[in-house]
Amino acid sequence: MPMSGRAKPVWAAWIGAAGRAFALLSGIAMLLMMAAGALDIVTTNLLSWPIAAAFEFTEAMMVVVVFFALALAQARKSHIRVEVIYERMPRICQRIVDVIQFLLSGVFFGLITYFGWKAAAIGFAQGEYASGIINFPLWPARVAMAVGGTLMTLQCLVDLAGCLLGWQIDDSADMRLGDARPGDSR
Amino acid sequence: MDPVTVGYVSAVALIVLLAIGVPVAVAMGTVGIAGMYLAAGGLFTIGQLRSLPFATVGEYGLAVLPLFVLMGVLSEASGITDELFKAADLWLRRFRGGLYHAVIVGSAAFAAISGSTTVNAVVFTRIAFPKMVEYGYSKSLSIGAIASAGSFAAMIPPSITMVIYAIMTEQSVGQLLIAGVIPGILTALVYLAGTGVLVRLRPSLAPRITVAVTWPERWRALGAVWPIVILVVLVFGGIYSGTFPPSGAGAAGACGAFVFALCRMKRVRGWLIPALQDAAFISCIIFLILIGGLLLSRMLVVTGVIDELVASITSVADTPLKFMVLAALLYLLLGCFLDTTSMMVVTLPFLFPVVVALEIDPIWFGIVLVKLIEISVVTPPVGINLFAVMGAVGSRASFGDVYRGVVPFILFDLVVLALLILFPALATWLPRTMIEG
Numbered sequence: 001m002p003m004s005g006r007a008k009p010v011w012a013a014w015i016g017a018a019g020r021a022f023a024l025l026s027g028i029a030m031l032l033m034m035a036a037g038a039l040d041i042v043t044t045n046l047l048s049w050p051i052a053a054a055f056e057f058t059e060a061m062m063v064v065v066v067f068f069a070l071a072l073a074q075a076r077k078s079h080i081r082v083e084v085i086y087e088r089m090p091r092i093c094q095r096i097v098d099v100i101q102f103l104l105s106g107v108f109f110g111l112i113t114y115f116g117w118k119a120a121a122i123g124f125a126q127g128e129y130a131s132g133i134i135n136f137p138l139w140p141a142r143v144a145m146a147v148g149g150t151l152m153t154l155q156c157l158v159d160l161a162g163c164l165l166g167w168q169i170d171d172s173a174d175m176r177l178g179d180a181r182p183g184d185s186r
Numbered sequence: 187m188d189p190v191t192v193g194y195v196s197a198v199a200l201i202v203l204l205a206i207g208v209p210v211a212v213a214m215g216t217v218g219i220a221g222m223y224l225a226a227g228g229l230f231t232i233g234q235l236r237s238l239p240f241a242t243v244g245e246y247g248l249a250v251l252p253l254f255v256l257m258g259v260l261s262e263a264s265g266i267t268d269e270l271f272k273a274a275d276l277w278l279r280r281f282r283g284g285l286y287h288a289v290i291v292g293s294a295a296f297a298a299i300s301g302s303t304t305v306n307a308v309v310f311t312r313i314a315f316p317k318m319v320e321y322g323y324s325k326s327l328s329i330g331a332i333a334s335a336g337s338f339a340a341m342i343p344p345s346i347t348m349v350i351y352a353i354m355t356e357q358s359v360g361q362l363l364i365a366g367v368i369p370g371i372l373t374a375l376v377y378l379a380g381t382g383v384l385v386r387l388r389p390s391l392a393p394r395i396t397v398a399v400t401w402p403e404r405w406r407a408l409g410a411v412w413p414i415v416i417l418v419v420l421v422f423g424g425i426y427s428g429t430f431p432p433s434g435a436g437a438a439g440a441c442g443a444f445v446f447a448l449c450r451m452k453r454v455r456g457w458l459i460p461a462l463q464d465a466a467f468i469s470c471i472i473f474l475i476l477i478g479g480l481l482l483s484r485m486l487v488v489t490g491v492i493d494e495l496v497a498s499i500t501s502v503a504d505t506p507l508k509f510m511v512l513a514a515l516l517y518l519l520l521g522c523f524l525d526t527t528s529m530m531v532v533t534l535p536f537l538f539p540v541v542v543a544l545e546i547d548p549i550w551f552g553i554v555l556v557k558l559i560e561i562s563v564v565t566p567p568v569g570i571n572l573f574a575v576m577g578a579v580g581s582r583a584s585f586g587d588v589y590r591g592v593v594p595f596i597l598f599d600l601v602v603l604a605l606l607i608l609f610p611a612l613a614t615w616l617p618r619t620m621i622e623g
Contacts, residue, residue, distance in 0.1 A: 026470070027462025030256055034444065037253065037437020041430050058433070059244040065252055066243045069463075069470035079209035079471060080525050086207030101208045108215045112477075115235045145240055 008167045012158045019071030019155055022148065026068035033061035056136035063141040067148025071155040074105065098163045106156035113149030120146045189225040193489030196221035200482070200532075210528040211471075211478035218481030225489040234484055239477050246433055248476075250359060252469035253436025254344040257417070257443045258300030259468070262309055263461040264447035266413055267296055271313045273407035276399050283385035283392040285323055286331045287378055289314050293335035294374040295411075298418045299443065300339055301346035302468070303526065303563055304574045307336025311578035322393040325583050327384070330564075330591025333575040334599070335377065337560040340526055342370035344421060344439065346472065347526050347559060349432070351552045353476065354483075354534040355541075359432040360425045361617035365549050367422070368612050369557065373602045380598040413446040426620050472527055479531030486535050496539045506546045510607060513537060514558055521562020525570050529559060553613035554606055561599045564592045 040054035073079060086097060122128075123139035130136045161167070187195070196217050203213035223231045242248070261267070274288035274295070281287060293310055300306060310332045318328040340347040343363035352359040385392040421439040424430045430438065451457055486492050503509035516537075520529045541551050563571040566589045576588055606612055 023463050023466060024459065026466035027459060030252060030462055030466050030469070031444075033249065034253060034256060034437050034440040037249065037434060038441035041424075041434045041438050045429060055246045058249050058437075059246050062249055062252065063240070063244050065466050066470045066473040069466040070474070072463075073467055073470050073474075078467065079211060080475065080528055081207050081209045082204050082524060083207055085205050097206050097208070100206070101212065104203075104208055104216045105212045108212050108219070111219065111235055112239050115232065116240070119236050119240065141244055142240060145243070 006165065006167055008158075008162065012162070012167070015071070015151070015154050015158050016075055018151055019075050022068040022151060023072035026065050029061045029064035029068065033058050033065065036061070052133040053130075053136040056130045056132065056138075060136075060138075060141040060144070064144050064148075067145045067152075070109070070148050070152040074152055074155045074159065095163060099160065102156055102160035102163060106153055106160060109149055109152045109156060113146055113153050116142065116146035116149050187224065189489040190491055190494060192221055192225040193486055193491030193494075196485060196489070197491065204524075204532075210524070210532070211474035214475070214478030214482040214532065218478065218483075218485040221485035221489060222481070225485070230488065234481065238480055238484070242477050242480060243473055247359065247431075248349075248353060248473075249433040250344075250349055250436045251346060251472055252465065253433065253440045254301045254346060254349070255468050255472070256462075256465040257344065257421075257436065257439040258302060258305060259461050259465040260440065260443035260447045261296075261299045261414075261417070262305065263457045264413075264443070264450045266411065266446065266450070267292075267309050268313055269407070269410040270295055270414060271310065273404075273411050275317070276404045276407045279395050279397075279399055281382075282389065282394055283381050284395065285314065285318050285321060286327065286381040286385070286392060289318075289328075289331045290335045290374055290377045290381070293332075294338050294342060294370065295414055295418075297338040297342040297345075297370065298422075299344070299414055299439070301344045301349075303337045303339045303347075303560070303571055306339040307333050307571045307574045308578045310336060311575050315579060315582075319582065321395050324391040324591075326587040326591035327381075327391050327594070328591065329575055329579060329583055329588050330593070330595050331377075331381065333569075333571045333588070333592055334564050334595035335374075336571050336574070337563050338370055338373065340556050340560050340563070341366045341373060341553075343367065343425070344436065345556070347530065347556055348552065350472070350476065350527055350530055351534070351555065354479065354531065355538050355548055355552070357548050357552065358617075360428075361549060361620065362552055363432060364422075364426055364620050365553055365613050365617045366556065368616055369553050369602065369606055372605065372612065373557075373560070373599070376598045376602050377595065380594060380601075384594060413442070417442050417446075428620070475527050475531050479535070482532075483535035492535065492539050495536055496543050499540045500543055503540075503544075506544050507607075509540060509544055509546070510554060513555070514603075517555070517558040517562050518565055521559065521565055521569055526559045526563060529562070530555070547610060547614060549617055550606075550610045550613045554603070557599070557603050557606055561596060561603065564599075565596060566592065 036054050036057050040051045044050040086094060120139060120142035123142045128138045130138055200213055200217045204210065219231060222234060271288060271292040274292040275285060278284040278287040289310055293306055296306055314332060315328060319325060339345060343366050345366055348362045348366055349359055352362045417439055420442055421435045424435040424438060425432055503512045541548060563569045566572065572588050
């Protein structure tokens with residue numbers, strides 16, 4: 001993709017790099033979630049000995065998987081959208097739509113993040129946990145959600161600023177083939 | 187503004203935002219939040235914002251989604267799909283149109299370990315299309331077969347589409363996954379029979395392949411796909427027998443796929459991190475759509491729009507059959523613009539209450555809905571699987587080839603749809619026999 005516009009400031013590049021690092025952590029969390037689930041099945045069915053807090057651990061890892069991958073998904077512009085009309089718009093209209101979508105995304109994730117931090121603070125203060133064979137702390141997952149949400153909100157602001165100020169298009173977010181292949185369900 | 191008006195204005199705002207290209211999750215989420223705020227006040231909205239995203243993402247029952255995604259991604263990364271197609275090709279080559287049949291059988295088998303229609307179509311385009319062209323098969327029908335067979339992943343478990351339907355409608359994930367087995371196999375059989383008839387009527391569509399294949403070659407190829415058999419038995423067997431819940435089946439399947447990938451690739455460098463990132467990425471996008479859809483759904487409930495809509499729709503479509511026809515038209519239209527997950531999440535808050543009001547079996551409705559979605563992803567002008575295949579084919583085929591190629595398969599799908607509507611037991615019998623974990 002050809003470079004155009006002004007260079008992106010260093011802080012914006014740092015946010016991009018953080019997004020990539022967090023996406024890696026998200027992948028690792030996925031592996032841990034898989035291992036915990038599989039181990040629990042083996043020990044439950046073969047030894048009648050379920051792993052303590054395996055469910056709660058899986059739930060915490062799911063939060064990490066989803067919220068830590070958010071910023072990179074945004075940086076790669078991989079969120080699912082209807083592009084039939086967008087692609088036929090003149091460039092100026094596309095830019096207006098981009099501003100609207102980055103603004104809405106920023107507000108949406110900003111709200112989730114703000115209330116996420118509040119819930120995390122309350123959870124931490126109260127030592128929130130899920131009761132079971134062992135009391136599994138819930139607040140770290142809430143913090144993970146708030147951290148991932150913060151990074152996502154910042155990425156939305158970077159995209160908004162980039163769109164308004166005409167920063168260079170960042171190819172580094174697309175460093176590999178992994179374009180989203182939505183579950184389609186996609 | 188009264189709450190019902192807020193609900194309708196929000197629905198219009200959603201359509202506008204989707205149309206101009208705002209991401210589906212963001213459009214649903216922001217419209218849901220704004221509508222809730224206007225109709226039910228700040229306190230209710232804050233309560234939803236505080237609890238819903240965390241509760242959705244941190245719900246054990248939904249762990250099945252990322253784990254099924256991971257299983258499919260790891261299986262594909264291990265290269266097992268190439269072996270699968272090779273085995274299907276060697277076994278089916280002696281029949282006229284054998285490569286079409288190999289694509290259909292291979293896609294059905296891959297669908298049993300992967301839940302994404304697009305991934306399925308793209309993978310088989312890469313593996314099968316060059317070979318089909320090399321042997322003089324019709325480009326058009328080849329693309330049609332690949333794009334259409336790719337949609338099996340929506341029906342055959344582990345289907346992400348089916349899991350999302352179960353979550354949105356609060357049905358049993360296990361029952362819905364198992365309900366897709368017979369319709370999925372039926373679709374594959376109808377495709378096989380249909381392409382068999384087509385190549386008999388027009389032999390030029392599939393020249394006979396004269397390259398001889400020995401029996402040892404066939405058995406060797408079949409021996410290479412045993413990991414898929416193990417994964418399928420592990421996942422289906424576990425869910426069907428109630429040995430473990432769907433999320434456990436996902437973990438077992440993903441772990442199995444991981445072990446097979448490790449054995450095949452010998453090392454972890456170069457494929458594991460990209461595969462994990464891909465799986466995390468896909469899961470993240472699906473969950474965001476779910477969060478947005480649930481916020482929208484809550485808003486529609488609190489504004490009272492759902493009650494009004496159910497009354498309006500049931501006054502027009504007062505029988506299940508009329509409603510099914512309406513739903514079919516809606517999904518075929520939406521399939522032109524939206525992917526399967528978004529289509530379902532956007533529409534179910536409106537449609538499922540009607541299903542309940544008309545006392546339609548939710549499992550049966552789910553299967554018919556997924557069938558409609560399968561058809562919509564290959565319906566021109568802009569079915570999403572068509573674009574996926576076109577992207578992978580590049581300049582080797584035109585859109586005209588693609589459109590012509592999918593027509594016979596859409597007709598086959600309509601036959602299956604008619605069978606599913608006429609004989610609901612095709613969808614409901616198997617889940618009734620299972621033991622819930």
